[in-house]
Amino acid sequence: MSDENYLQMDGVSLRFPTGVVALDGVDLTVPRGEFLGIVGPSGCGKSTLLRVVAGLIAPTAGRVAVAGAEVGAARRARRAVAFVFQSATLLPWRTVVRNVQLPLELRGRLAPEQRAHIDETIDLVGLSYFRNSYPHQLSGGMQMRVSLARALVTRPELLLLDEPFGALDDITRQRLNEELLALWERDRFTALFVTHNVAEAAFLTGRTVVMSPRPGRIVSEHVIPFAHPRGPELRASAEFAHLSGEIAASLRRVVA
Amino acid sequence: MNPRLRSFALAMLPPLATFILFVVLWDASVVYFEVEPFQVPRPMAVVRAAMERKEQIGSGLFLTGSAAAMGFATSLVVGVLVAFLFSQSRVIQRSLYPYAIFFQTVPIIAVAPLIINWFGHDTRSIVIVSAIVSLFPIITNTTTGLTELDRNAVELFELNGATRIQKLFKLQLPNSVPYLIAGARTSSGLSVIGAIIGEFFAGFGQEKYGLGFLIFQTSSQLKIDAMFACIVASTLLGLLIFGAVSLVGSAVLLRWRSN
Amino acid sequence: MNRLFALLCLAALLIGCDKKQAAAPRPSVPAEKVSLALNWFPEAEHGGYYAALVHGIYAEEGLDVTIIPGGPDVPVAPRVATGQVEFGVANADQVVFARAARANVVALMAPLQTSPRCIMVHDGTSYKSFADLNDMTLALGMQDAFAQFLKKNYPLRNVKIVPYPGSVATFLNDKSFGQQAYNISEPFLAAKGGAKPRVLMLSDAGWNPYTSVLLTADSLLGERRDMARRFVRASVRGWDKYMKEPTETNARINQLNGEMGVDILKFGVDEMQAMVYTPETRDKGTGAMTPERWTTLIRQMEALELVQPFLVKPEECFTSALLVP
Numbered sequence: 001m002s003d004e005n006y007l008q009m010d011g012v013s014l015r016f017p018t019g020v021v022a023l024d025g026v027d028l029t030v031p032r033g034e035f036l037g038i039v040g041p042s043g044c045g046k047s048t049l050l051r052v053v054a055g056l057i058a059p060t061a062g063r064v065a066v067a068g069a070e071v072g073a074a075r076r077a078r079r080a081v082a083f084v085f086q087s088a089t090l091l092p093w094r095t096v097v098r099n100v101q102l103p104l105e106l107r108g109r110l111a112p113e114q115r116a117h118i119d120e121t122i123d124l125v126g127l128s129y130f131r132n133s134y135p136h137q138l139s140g141g142m143q144m145r146v147s148l149a150r151a152l153v154t155r156p157e158l159l160l161l162d163e164p165f166g167a168l169d170d171i172t173r174q175r176l177n178e179e180l181l182a183l184w185e186r187d188r189f190t191a192l193f194v195t196h197n198v199a200e201a202a203f204l205t206g207r208t209v210v211m212s213p214r215p216g217r218i219v220s221e222h223v224i225p226f227a228h229p230r231g232p233e234l235r236a237s238a239e240f241a242h243l244s245g246e247i248a249a250s251l252r253r254v255v256a
Numbered sequence: 257m258n259p260r261l262r263s264f265a266l267a268m269l270p271p272l273a274t275f276i277l278f279v280v281l282w283d284a285s286v287v288y289f290e291v292e293p294f295q296v297p298r299p300m301a302v303v304r305a306a307m308e309r310k311e312q313i314g315s316g317l318f319l320t321g322s323a324a325a326m327g328f329a330t331s332l333v334v335g336v337l338v339a340f341l342f343s344q345s346r347v348i349q350r351s352l353y354p355y356a357i358f359f360q361t362v363p364i365i366a367v368a369p370l371i372i373n374w375f376g377h378d379t380r381s382i383v384i385v386s387a388i389v390s391l392f393p394i395i396t397n398t399t400t401g402l403t404e405l406d407r408n409a410v411e412l413f414e415l416n417g418a419t420r421i422q423k424l425f426k427l428q429l430p431n432s433v434p435y436l437i438a439g440a441r442t443s444s445g446l447s448v449i450g451a452i453i454g455e456f457f458a459g460f461g462q463e464k465y466g467l468g469f470l471i472f473q474t475s476s477q478l479k480i481d482a483m484f485a486c487i488v489a490s491t492l493l494g495l496l497i498f499g500a501v502s503l504v505g506s507a508v509l510l511r512w513r514s515n
Numbered sequence: 516m517n518r519l520f521a522l523l524c525l526a527a528l529l530i531g532c533d534k535k536q537a538a539a540p541r542p543s544v545p546a547e548k549v550s551l552a553l554n555w556f557p558e559a560e561h562g563g564y565y566a567a568l569v570h571g572i573y574a575e576e577g578l579d580v581t582i583i584p585g586g587p588d589v590p591v592a593p594r595v596a597t598g599q600v601e602f603g604v605a606n607a608d609q610v611v612f613a614r615a616a617r618a619n620v621v622a623l624m625a626p627l628q629t630s631p632r633c634i635m636v637h638d639g640t641s642y643k644s645f646a647d648l649n650d651m652t653l654a655l656g657m658q659d660a661f662a663q664f665l666k667k668n669y670p671l672r673n674v675k676i677v678p679y680p681g682s683v684a685t686f687l688n689d690k691s692f693g694q695q696a697y698n699i700s701e702p703f704l705a706a707k708g709g710a711k712p713r714v715l716m717l718s719d720a721g722w723n724p725y726t727s728v729l730l731t732a733d734s735l736l737g738e739r740r741d742m743a744r745r746f747v748r749a750s751v752r753g754w755d756k757y758m759k760e761p762t763e764t765n766a767r768i769n770q771l772n773g774e775m776g777v778d779i780l781k782f783g784v785d786e787m788q789a790m791v792y793t794p795e796t797r798d799k800g801t802g803a804m805t806p807e808r809w810t811t812l813i814r815q816m817e818a819l820e821l822v823q824p825f826l827v828k829p830e831e832c833f834t835s836a837l838l839v840p
Contacts, residue, residue, distance in 0.1 A: 292593075292596070292597060292617065292618065293616065293617055294593050294596070294613070294616040294617060294618040295593065295597065369680065369681075372680075373685075377652070377675065377677035377678075456678065457678055458677070458678065459657075459676065459677050459678045465657070469657065469658070472588065472658050473657065473658035475588065475590075476588055476656075476658040476659070477612045477658065477660075477821065478590075478592065478593065478609075478612045478613055478615070478616040478618060479612075479616065480616065
């Protein structure tokens with residue numbers, strides 16, 4: 001294994017017991033530290049792909065390796081992967097800080113020295129003031145920030161994001177995009193970001209693949225060459241519009 | 257006025273108005289239709305009968321109330337344990353659930369004499385009858401709370417390598433609390449009915465009469481105004497237990513009810 | 516169980532009535548339809564009323580009678596007072612309770628001069644009189660006046676009072692268990708179950724309300740006096756018939772209430788002979804009532820604080836007017 005094929009998927013297929021083929025021969029190589037976008041129409045198996053990478057679902061054919069280890073083993077190592085779901089999925093009976101620390105609790109006894117790290121992570125998503133609030137006291141965007149903090153608190157090597165900002169309004173979504181990107185620019189973890197929003201993919205990622213509807217397979221690949229750090233002004237540039245248009249066109253082709 | 261007091265007063269207003277309207281209509285109907293007092297007494301006669309027997313009704317309230325509270329507590333403990341068992345495996349749940357429905361459908365009037373046969377003529381039998389009557393909503397609601405989990409939350413736990421015990425204590429049990437509270441609310445009223453039926457068959461022993469006996473006695477002696485007073489008292493008891501459970505419930509839920 | 520049974524009884528009765536109507540000799544004028552509501556499931560203590568039906572005595576008086584079986588705690592007096600049924604059967608203390616509640620019912624005849632009410636205990640135990648009823652379990656419907664009478668007049672030391680179970684099952688298994696009973700039925704069941712029962716009669720202790728009393732509403736007595744007279748006359752004849760030839764009637768009661776075998780009904784009739792026919796009835800006729808007996812009962816109930824003093828007047832509780840031939 002090298003950093004070039006940190007995530008390696010070869011001929012990954014998934015057929016559900018119902019007979020539905022969700023993934024059909026997906027080959028994908030992601031180097032360490034890449035921010036990869038996956039776009040596709042709804043129901044194309046993007047979410048399923050993330051769950052296969054996370055080891056939550058076993059593929060019926062093919063091979064998935066993270067950092068050179070088969071995914072099952074990687075999961076047992078329990079450090080590498082964090083998942084951000086479509087909904088914030090916060091436990092309503094826990095405060096912000098207790099939601100964020102949950103993965104650490106589940107992985108072992110919470111050590112006192114982890115306190116500072118937890119607080120720092122909450123600070124990172126800008127919620128220090130709300131650390132003792134309950135989820136229902138927060139807006140949708142704030143809840144998503146908590147969800148992000150909960151993923152980052154484990155210092156993941158691989159962050160899987162499943163349309164995390166899909167339910168938010170545009171302004172909030174863009175702000176969160178910028179914040180997420182800033183976090184990535186700081187830590188350079190490997191990220192797989194599923195979305196059906198082309199502009200979001202173009203803004204965040206270094207490379208974006210387009211998936212076809214079921215059975216899901218990768219049909220095109222787009223390199224996003226913009227330099228980092230990227231700011232909100234990028235969205236106004238002609239190149240950005242051009243690239244977004246290309247991805248959108250590719251997406252339209254698979255839907256048609 | 258204190259805003260909390262104000263909102264409480266506002267919440268109490270509609271049911272209070274309904275109550276007053278009901279009493280006025282009741283009284284007017286009795287007078288207008290010339291209903292005999294041994295069929296339906298006038299509201300004031302019920303109040304008078306209640307005042308005359310306030311010690312008797314008071315101690316009846318206490319006896320029936322404590323039996324109902326114990327029955328309710330028993331159903332709470334047993335119900336949660338059964339629900340826990342159900343949540344452990346689909347097979348267990350599928351094999352035992354039909355028998356849990358027994359507690360919902362059992363004609364308690366038919367089973368009560370048996371229970372007294374087994375457990376004797378005392379408060380214990382009354383508590384058991386009360387618990388049986390109020391058990392089912394606790395079992396079903398808590399089972400739902402323990403098993404119907406947010407799919408993503410389950411994945412989150414799995415992804416972080418949670419153990420069964422961690423999943424139980426950090427996800428399933430807290431998740432079931434709102435369900436348990438909803439079930440407990442239904443059960444609280446049923447427990448009073450159970451205690452009254454139980455006393456019908458078991459009795460509390462000499463010189464100790466609960467509301468069940470008082471209703472039976474006043475009805476048999478045609479003291480209908482006093483019987484109405486006892487019925488009102490048992491209704492109030494049901495409301496009291498229901499209110500207490502709701503109060504505790506909403507205090508707990510205050511923290512995690514979304515919206 | 517009891518309720519289901521009551522329903523079955525009712526159904527059986529309705530079917531039975533249809534047959535009866537077909538068989539009864541039809542008088543030239545159409546028979547007057549009236550109902551009689553019982554205070555319990557059909558048993559020996561209702562036998563005379565059934566005899567009047569079975570032997571066509573009511574029909575002879577131009578009455579088409581439906582007998583409605585009762586059960587635990589059926590409100591006979593209120594139904595009679597409001598005219599839902601023309602006649603009812605209840606014990607004398609229920610008449611007093613009813614009049615105190617202004618449910619104006621009046622007793623017309625009293626077939627059982629002696630109350631069959633008793634406490635049944637095991638023979639060979641120390642429970643030889645009411646004063647001996649100590650250190651035991653006693654199944655007693657405390658809502659009943661007689662139970663209050665017992666509690667007030669006897670020590671009942673260390674007695675655990677439990678609700679009346681409706682059967683003798685517990686009694687059979689427990690020597691220190693006593694229960695309320697009618698001497699005309701439960702002792703027979705207990706003996707059949709292998710026990711040797713002994714009865715302590717409440718009437719011996721001074722509690723002796725007329726039993727299985729026929730009652731009607733004050734208003735009916737004003738408006739349909741002649742019909743009431745015929746009903747009473749037929750009922751008295753029915754009781755005399757039942758005391759002499761109970762076989763057919765018992766078969767009918769057994770049909771209506773399977774728990775009452777013809778053997779126990781026969782036992783009941785034998786026991787009742789001395790309760791229906793007393794020196795008083797020999798003098799005044801079957802079903803006779805006296806103001807003294809009613810006064811005694813009312814004073815007893817007042818002393819037990821079951822009714823307010825002087826609220827109920829003995830002369831309002833009964834009338835012998837329809838009994839005079």
